[in-house]
Amino acid sequence: MGTTVNANPTKEFFISMLTRDVDIKAAILELIDNSIDGAKRLRPNGDYSNLYIKIEFDKEHFLIQDNCGGIGIDIATNYAFRFGRSSKREKEENGQLFTGIFGIGMKRSLFRLGNYFIVDSKTTKDCFSLKVDVNEWVQDEDTNWTFLLDEAKEDVSIAEGDTGTTILVTNLHKGISNQFSLAYFYNSLVSHIVKYRTLAIENGLSISINGSPLVFSNEKIIQSANVQSYSYSSTIDTVKINIIAGIAPKGSPDNAGWYVYCNGRLVVFADKTSLTGWGEDGVRHFHNSLAFFRGFVFFESPNPELLPWNTTKTSVDSSSPLYIYALPKMRDATLQIIKDCHNVIEGLVSEEIEKELFAERHLMSLNTNTLQALTKNSQPFKVDLPSIKKMEPMANITFSKPIKDIKIMQKQMGVRTNKDVGIRAFDYYFEKECETDE
Amino acid sequence: MSDSGRAINYSSRPAKGVERKLICELVNKFPKSLNINKYRYIGFGSFYFADFILFHNQLNIDKMISIEHSEQEERYNFNKPYKCIDILFCDAQDALSRYLDFPADAPDFMWLDYDYELNRDIVSDLITASQKLVKGSFLFVSFNGSLKVDLGKRVEYLKEIFGDYIPSIQEKDIDKDTISQIFYQGIDNAIQKNITNRQLVDRISAKSIFFIKYRDGAPMLTIGYYFGDEDTTIEMDEIADLPGVTVSGTPINLKIPCFTKSEIRELNKLLPGSSAEEIKETLSYLELEDIRKYIGLYKYYPNYIDAAHYT
Numbered sequence A: 001m002g003t004t005v006n007a008n009p010t011k012e013f014f015i016s017m018l019t020r021d022v023d024i025k026a027a028i029l030e031l032i033d034n035s036i037d038g039a040k041r042l043r044p045n046g047d048y049s050n051l052y053i054k055i056e057f058d059k060e061h062f063l064i065q066d067n068c069g070g071i072g073i074d075i076a077t078n079y080a081f082r083f084g085r086s087s088k089r090e091k092e093e094n095g096q097l098f099t100g101i102f103g104i105g106m107k108r109s110l111f112r113l114g115n116y117f118i119v120d121s122k123t124t125k126d127c128f129s130l131k132v133d134v135n136e137w138v139q140d141e142d143t144n145w146t147f148l149l150d151e152a153k154e155d156v157s158i159a160e161g162d163t164g165t166t167i168l169v170t171n172l173h174k175g176i177s178n179q180f181s182l183a184y185f186y187n188s189l190v191s192h193i194v195k196y197r198t199l200a201i202e203n204g205l206s207i208s209i210n211g212s213p214l215v216f217s218n219e220k221i222i223q224s225a226n227v228q229s230y231s232y233s234s235t236i237d238t239v240k241i242n243i244i245a246g247i248a249p250k251g252s253p254d255n256a257g258w259y260v261y262c263n264g265r266l267v268v269f270a271d272k273t274s275l276t277g278w279g280e281d282g283v284r285h286f287h288n289s290l291a292f293f294r295g296f297v298f299f300e301s302p303n304p305e306l307l308p309w310n311t312t313k314t315s316v317d318s319s320s321p322l323y324i325y326a327l328p329k330m331r332d333a334t335l336q337i338i339k340d341c342h343n344v345i346e347g348l349v350s351e352e353i354e355k356e357l358f359a360e361r362h363l364m365s366l367n368t369n370t371l372q373a374l375t376k377n378s379q380p381f382k383v384d385l386p387s388i389k390k391m392e393p394m395a396n397i398t399f400s401k402p403i404k405d406i407k408i409m410q411k412q413m414g415v416r417t418n419k420d421v422g423i424r425a426f427d428y429y430f431e432k433e434c435e436t437d438e
Numbered sequence B: 001m002s003d004s005g006r007a008i009n010y011s012s013r014p015a016k017g018v019e020r021k022l023i024c025e026l027v028n029k030f031p032k033s034l035n036i037n038k039y040r041y042i043g044f045g046s047f048y049f050a051d052f053i054l055f056h057n058q059l060n061i062d063k064m065i066s067i068e069h070s071e072q073e074e075r076y077n078f079n080k081p082y083k084c085i086d087i088l089f090c091d092a093q094d095a096l097s098r099y100l101d102f103p104a105d106a107p108d109f110m111w112l113d114y115d116y117e118l119n120r121d122i123v124s125d126l127i128t129a130s131q132k133l134v135k136g137s138f139l140f141v142s143f144n145g146s147l148k149v150d151l152g153k154r155v156e157y158l159k160e161i162f163g164d165y166i167p168s169i170q171e172k173d174i175d176k177d178t179i180s181q182i183f184y185q186g187i188d189n190a191i192q193k194n195i196t197n198r199q200l201v202d203r204i205s206a207k208s209i210f211f212i213k214y215r216d217g218a219p220m221l222t223i224g225y226y227f228g229d230e231d232t233t234i235e236m237d238e239i240a241d242l243p244g245v246t247v248s249g250t251p252i253n254l255k256i257p258c259f260t261k262s263e264i265r266e267l268n269k270l271l272p273g274s275s276a277e278e279i280k281e282t283l284s285y286l287e288l289e290d291i292r293k294y295i296g297l298y299k300y301y302p303n304y305i306d307a308a309h310y311t
Helices: A011-019 A024-042 A073-080 A105-113 A134-139 A174-180 A183-195 A199-203 A321-340 A351-357 A368-374 A403-413 A418-433 B014-029 B050-059 B073-079 B092-099 B120-132 B154-165 B179-196 B261-269 B276-282 B288-300
Strands: A052-057 A061-066 A114-122 A127-133 A149-153 A164-172 A206-209 A220-222 A230-236 A239-247 A257-262 A265-271 A293-300 A363-365 B040-043 B063-067 B085-088 B108-117 B138-144 B204-216 B218-229 B252-254
Touching: A011 A105, A011 A134, A024 A052, A024 A061, A024 A105, A024 A164, A024 A183, A073 A127, A073 A149, A105 A114, A105 A164, A114 A134, A127 A134, A164 A174, A183 A206, A220 A239, A230 A321, A239 A321, A239 A368, A293 A321, A321 B092, A321 B120, A403 A418, B014 B050, B014 B138, B014 B204, B014 B218, B014 B252, B014 B288, B040 B050, B050 B063, B050 B108, B063 B092, B073 B085, B085 B092, B092 B120, B108 B120, B120 B138, B120 B154, B120 B179, B154 B179, B179 B204, B179 B218, B261 B288, B276 B288
Parallel strands: A052 A206, A257 A293, B040 B063, B040 B108, B063 B085, B108 B138, B204 B252
Antiparallel strands: A052 A061, A061 A164, A114 A127, A114 A164, A127 A149, A220 A363, A230 A239, A239 A293, A257 A265, B138 B218, B204 B218
16 A cells, blocks of 8 residues: 655745745836736826826835726636636737736735735726735645635726725735835835836836835937947747847946846846856957947747746846847847947047037937837948048057156156156067068 | 958969869869859958959859958959959958848858968857858858967967867867867857857758868968758768868868979879879889879869979
8 A cells, every 4th residue: 555645835835935035126026017017908009197006115014006907806816816827818919018927926026025915906897805814824724725805896897097906015024024124225126126117117107116206217329320229120939029239428337238128128237247248259348448338138029928038037048049049149239339439448539529429419218119210120330430430440558667667768768758658668669679561 | 351462472372272172172062052153152352362263263153252351442342353242341240240141041152261370359250150151051261270379378378269168178288289179179169059059040050071281381270161951961972082071170181292393294194093102103203192192182283374483
C-alpha cells in the first residue's frame, strides 16, 4: 500500500512565494497600471481627461481610488481574482494595448502590502465589494481557493462618471508600515512613478499622491534641419517594434542612455549597461561625455504576454527573442550617433555651434503622434554641421608629470602653459621620429 | 580602405592575385550558389579595383559596391573600371548599417579585405555583417595575421580585439604558429553568436568554407563563410580540390613558387596529369617542392606582363 504525500501548496506558502522580492514601489505601480488599463477600456479614443487616480497612504493604510470604469463582476468572479490568467479569457479586441497580463499583478501587490483588503468596484452595469482578511483565509485549511464577493449587484445602472475602483489595504505588514512612515519614501515613490510613467499620462489622466498631483515631463529629442534621429520600425508576430535614437541637450548624464517601453509603459530607464548593448559587440562602454545620447525602444502588441518584459515589469527579459531581435538595431543607432558626434564628445565643437545644435526650439516631445511620424520610414542618424566636416578628427591627450620637470621644459621651450609644453613635446617627437608617407 | 592604394600597388601582389582567383572559382562552383551573377558584390576596391574587374568579367556580376573610407572621391571615380560599380565613401560600419539594404531575396558576395592587423573595429564590422547578410550570402575577410605582441601581453591583446569572444587560451599557447587558429576561433565565436541571435526571424547558419594563409611581405589570413539554411550541410565534392577550401579552423598555407615565364610555359606543357616527380625528370633544374606547389595552383597562377622581378 502506497503512502501519499500531500503536495498541495499551503496558502501561506503560496503567498510567500508570490510576494517574495517584490519591491513595494513596483507593487504600487502595478495597481496604477490596472487603473490605467481601466481608463484605456473606458476611453478607447485615448482621451483620458477628467480621469484620475488618487493614492493615499500612511503607516496604517494604503488607498488607491480611480474613476476609470471599474471591474465587471464577470471578470472579478472568473478572472481578476484567480491566480494566473485564465486561458478562457477572451482577448480584448478593441485595439487597446494593455499592461495587465500575467493575472497576478493585483493580487501580488495586495498580499505584499497587508493582511486586510477591500476592493470596491462600480461599472456602468454592476458593482461589488470584496473583503479579504488574509489571515482568516490562510487559516481556512479547506483547499478552497475562492474569495467571496460581498454585496454583488448585477443589472444596475450607474453613470459613467460614478464608475471606478477603490482599493483599501489595512493591517499593513510591519515592513510596509515602517516604509510608509518615512518622508523619504514619499519622495522616492513619487520619483519612481514619474520615472516609469506611461505615455497615457500625457492624454489627461492625472495621478495624485496624498493630495499632491504628480507632474510628468516627457521625453524629448532633437529633430531639426541639421539633426535627423535614427528611426527603425518593424512588426514581428503582432508585436510592433519602433526605435528612435538621437541626441538631447547634455544636462545630467543620468538621463542619457536607452529607454524601453512595453505598451506605453516604461520598463527600462536611461540604461547605460550591457543590457542595452553598451560595452558589447564593438560598442564602447558608456561614458559621461555621451550625456547627450537618447535612445527609445517601443514594443507594442494587443497581446501583452508577447512583450519582452519580465514578470514584475521592472526590466526587459534579455533572453526574449524579440528583444534580441531589437538589439542589433539599437547597436546600429548607438554606433552611428557616437561616430557622428565624435567632435562633440571630444569637446571640439565651438560653443556657438553646440548651442545651435541643442537649441530648445529643436526639441521634439515623444508622444504617440510624433512617434508615428518619426517611424514612418526607417532611417539612419544624421547630423549635418558643415563647419565640422572639414575638421581633421582630433582627440585629447591628458597625462600628469612632475611639476619640476614641467617647469624645466617650459623654460627650455620658452612657453608659459602646461598645455603648450605638451603640444611642443608632441610636435617635436612626431617631426623627428615618426615616418609617414607624406 | 583608407587610401592604402597609395602605398601598395594592389595589381601586382602575386599571392593576392592567386587568392582572388581562388575565391572567384569557389563562389562560382559552390554547390549552393546558383546564379552567382545575380549576387551583389561588396568589397574594398581601392584605386585598382582588381577584385571588381575579375568578378565582373568572370562571374558576370553587375551589381557592385566599393567601400572607401576616403575623401578623395575624384581619384576613385576616375579609376572606376565599370559603370555598374557604385562607390560609398564611408567606412564599412556605415556602409552596412546606414547606406545598404539587405533584402531577403538578394544575397551578397562580400569580401572585406583589410590590409592591416586584426583589431576591434574589424571584429565589429564582421559582427555587423553577420547581423545583416541574408541567406545565400558569402562573407570573406582578409587581414594581416601577424602577432606583434610580446609573451606576457598576448591574452590582454586578444581580449582587446575580441572582448567576450576571446577563445579560451593560455598565454603560453599563443605563438606565431597558433595565432592563425586563435584569430579564426575568436572571429567564429563572434559570428556564430550573432547568427544564433537571428533565429527568431531567420533560420540561418554560417559555415566557414575557406581559410588560407599566405605571405605578401606580411602574413595574411583570409577566412570565408557561407550563410545557409539552419541545417545546411555543405557538399564539398565539387570544390574539395580547390586550394584553400576547408571547414576546419586551420588555414591552408598558400605558397606561390617563383618561376620565370619560360619555366612556366614548360611546366604547363606537362599539365595536367603529371606528378611532381615526373616533371622533375624533365625540368631537373627546378626544385621538387616548388613544382609540387605549382601543380596545386597552376590554373590560378598570376600572369604579369612586366615580370622583371621574377627573372
